[in-house]
Amino acid sequence: MGVRIHGATRAAAEAASRRFLGALAILGLDAYVQVSDASEADESIIRYRLRDDFAETWAPDSDTTHLCEQLALDTQKRAEDIEREILLALLLSPHPFHYPSYEELRSAVNIRRNIVEAARKTALAFDTAQAERPEEYWRYDEATGFTLHPGKPIIPALIQTTQPEASGSLFSFSCYRATEYVILLAIAKELADCNPGLLEQLQQQWETRAIMSGEFHEVFLTEYGTMETPLPPRYYVPGDRLWFRNPDDYSSDVSGYEGSWVFYLGDGKFSNFWKRNQPYTLTSKCLEIYHWRHGACRDETGELQIDEARVDARVAESQKDAQEVQRIFEAMMRYRDPKGVYADGGCIDTSRECPRWVCPGTAALVLPDAAPMAAALASSAATAAAVSAASYA
Secondary structure, three states, X not given: OOEEEEXXXXXXXXXXXXXXXXXXXXXXXXXXEEEEEOOEOOEEEEXXXXXXXXXXXXXXXXXXXXXXXXXXXXXXXXXXXXXXXXXXXXXXXXXXXXXXXXXXXXXXXXXXXXXXXXHHHOOOEEOOOOOOOOOOOEEEEOOOEEEEOOOOOHHHHHHHHHOHHXXXXXXEEOHHHHHHHHHHHXXXXXXXXXXXXXXXXXXXXXXXXXXXXXXXXXXXXXXXXXXXXXXXOOOOOOOOEEEEEOOOOOHHHOOOOOEXXXXXXXXXXEOOOOOOOOOEOHHHHHHHHHHHHHHEEEOOOOOEEEOHHHHHHHHHHHOOOHHHHHHHHHHHOOEOOOOOOOOOOOOEOOOEEEEOOOOOOOOOOOOOOHHHHHHHHHHHHHHHHHHHHHHOO
């Protein structure tokens, strides 16, 4: 399926295509791409995908986890290699990635790169019951969550909260909330360049009310892949947010251990906010989640908990036996069971998540309180003008 760029007219689609192919040429990728017309009756669409011969060699069965190895990409030392890996994974996608303009595609790649770079720097203390933020930037109210002090800019606030090099501290987070902050930071940084008006709305939103959990997903993200049409189990694009499910009924009752939310960092690695310098591979993530069942125990109050030391010990023991590692890996690499079902499924989800469009004129990211805030600002400005005029009448 790959990437599709839409144009209101044929000329617009072709202009966007020239820009995209020019960007691919700069990265040395244009020769590997097949371009075709996918226009419909009322819309011009140009389709781009990796040529079949390269796709089969570099990513058999849509396995993108070895792209860096296949192409000698170093995404740690060369920022342009992150972009190469992102674009190659998009061009390999079995799901069509639609963009209404080249600008939206460019911003989508930038945001994914921002997510990878921010996730690599993020280090937090895991806690599902407590939450902390730098008091200089944040205030808490049960009704509105953690909101920004008026005038405190959102980008440095998010950096101070998630990156200990900036703050000198580790703050407590659940894995789900941590992914929200990384996504928010990545989007905000791109908006500063491509859509300052929407960045100002984002700032006002977080000074008023935090968007969290299910609402965050609905506002900021789009999900691709379904239970009916699952993505290949080894297909990931750098910057994807994804969920590994805990397939064990008993240990999944522990808060925070229902599964694990992470980002795909590229090069076969997944984010680890608790041990930042030890990113997960598919194998290590499968081993950890599998052994959560062996760390489940009751504390002195009778509450079910996960003893991480027990989990680590069981993982280390399994790693001594290559056949045991392979047995666990094969079981965990099955697609997850449907919600509420614990049968023969593994930990692999059928979908991934990525941010919505953000550019002026085509943005699909609509903040829920943007209209009321804009109306309030307009009303306030009108009142101030009326008072000022009256004072000179």
